[in-house]
Amino acid sequence: MKAEIHPNDKIRLECFVRAxxxxxxxxxxxxxxxxxxxxxxxxxxxEKWCDLNELCIDNKDATYFVYxxxxxxxxxxITPGTWLIVDRSKKPRKGAVIVAWVNGxxxxxxxxxxxxxxxxxPANDDYTPIYVHEHDDFKxxxxxxxxxxxxxxxP
Numbered sequence: 001m002k003a004e005i006h007p008n009d010k011i012r013l014e015c016f017v018r019a020x021x022x023x024x025x026x027x028x029x030x031x032x033x034x035x036x037x038x039x040x041x042x043x044x045x046x047e048k049w050c051d052l053n054e055l056c057i058d059n060k061d062a063t064y065f066v067y068x069x070x071x072x073x074x075x076x077x078i079t080p081g082t083w084l085i086v087d088r089s090k091k092p093r094k095g096a097v098i099v100a101w102v103n104g105x106x107x108x109x110x111x112x113x114x115x116x117x118x119x120x121x122p123a124n125d126d127y128t129p130i131y132v133h134e135h136d137d138f139k140x141x142x143x144x145x146x147x148x149x150x151x152x153x154x155p
Contacts, residue, residue: 001133002103002133002135002136003102003103003130003131003132003133003136003138004102004103004130005102005103005105005107005130006072006127006128008070008071008072009070009072009107009122009127010070010105010106010107011066011067011068011069011070011099011105011106011107011108012069013106015066015067015068015069016064016065016066016067016106017064017065017066017067018063018064018065019057019060019063019064019065019085020060056085056145056146057085057087058087058089058090058145059087059088059089059090062087062088062089062142063085063086063087063088064085064086064088064142065083065084065085065086066083066084066086066099066106066108067081067082067083067084068080068081068082068083068084068108069081070107070108071124071126072107072108072109072122072123072124072126072127073097073108073109073122073123073124074123074124075123075124075125076097076110076123077147078097078108078123078147079149081149081150082147082148082149083147083148083149084097084099084108084144084146084147085144085145085146085147085148086099086141086142086143086144086145087142087143087145088141088142088143089142090142090143090145091143092111092140092143094111094112094113095110095111095112096110096111096143096144097109097110097111097143097144098110098111098120098140098141098142098143098144099141099142099144100120100138100139100140100141101137101138101139101140101141102120102130102132102136102137102138103136103137103138104137106141107120107130108144109121109122109130110122110123111140116134117131117132117133118131118132118138119131119132120132
């Protein structure tokens with residue numbers, strides 16, 4: 001039996017973008033804690049500036065941004081519209097979120113092993129695990145190191 005990715009769960013090639021860190025994007029880092037109510041304006045001063053490249057990218061030559069359109073990882077807070085930062089130079093541990101190539105398509109899943117069998121676990125009960133057998137065309141694309149998304153809009 002050949003491992004298969006659900007048709008709605010495949011990552012299209014157009015959703016991969018190589019990280020370019022030739023420019024910097026500095027954002028202010030405030031030293032005050034964020035309050036859920038009304039904060040004290042005197043507490044908020046810029047302590048330093050953070051470059052998102054320095055924060056999120058360890059190896060620019062091996063880093064890609066991957067856009068997610070599937071809902072197979074929603075219980076891991078990876079929803080349609082999420083951008084993954086994927087580092088191809090890092091090796092995943094059991095339970096890590098990865099992007100993988102399986103029999104002709106890319107997918108994002110948690111990686112586990114049962115003996116010598118690789119199991120790609122979704123984080124949505126509507127999807128079944130993908131059991132990767134030795135005859136399958138399986139390649140680890142990379143480890144998800146960060147992800148970001150727009151916040152949900154509350155009506």
